Amino acid sequence: MIFQPSLIFISLTILFLNVSDAKRDPLPCVDTDEETCNQLAALKHEFSKKGCKEDRYFSRFVCCASCTRLWKIKVDSNGVFEDTKDLKFNDPTCPDVQDRVKHCEERIEYSPGYCDRRIGHYNCAKTCDVACV
Numbered sequence: 001m002i003f004q005p006s007l008i009f010i011s012l013t014i015l016f017l018n019v020s021d022a023k024r025d026p027l028p029c030v031d032t033d034e035e036t037c038n039q040l041a042a043l044k045h046e047f048s049k050k051g052c053k054e055d056r057y058f059s060r061f062v063c064c065a066s067c068t069r070l071w072k073i074k075v076d077s078n079g080v081f082e083d084t085k086d087l088k089f090n091d092p093t094c095p096d097v098q099d100r101v102k103h104c105e106e107r108i109e110y111s112p113g114y115c116d117r118r119i120g121h122y123n124c125a126k127t128c129d130v131a132c133v
Contacts, residue, residue, distance in 0.1 A: 023131035027121055028079025029064035037063040056092070061118035081133050094132035097125040104128070 031037040040048050040063055052059040052067035059067040068075050074082035091097055101107075104124035107114050114120040115128035 024115060024121075024129050026130060026133050027061065027118055029060070029068055029075045029081060030079045031063050031065045032118065033062050037066040040066050057118075057122050061122055091125055091130070091132060093125070097130060097132065099124045099126045 040051065043051075048066075049070050052063070052070055065075060065079070068081075076082055101123045104127035107124060108120070108127065115124065115130075120128050121130050
């Protein structure tokens with residue numbers, strides 16, 4: 001058998017080019033703390049709207065479904081945003097997503113699955129390669 005380095009090189013190049021463009025899907029828009037989100041719904045409407053607007057982690061990763069209902073943003077049954085026009089829940093650094101904290105690589109190394117959790121999406125969106133909504 002004759003070794004053909006050019007064929008191997010071409011195959012590996014194609015493989016790496018196809019993998020490099022993959023992005024991690026944003027987490028679905030759901031309420032992850034039912035008790036807190038139910039209390040939010042019981043509060044006065046304007047206070048709830050203000051809370052959802054001022055705290056992005058809370059509004060996007062804790063009570064997302066409740067906050068989107070307050071803001072009349074459409075989300076389907078799978079937690080996917082239906083209309084992203086004027087979306088307040090998108091990462092403010094999109095389309096050039098940035099990390100919010102230092103040492104994201106170390107966090108990911110010491111905590112397998114970090115990028116699959118809401119804190120990983122919030123703190124280390126760039127390092128975790130999270131796509132914009």
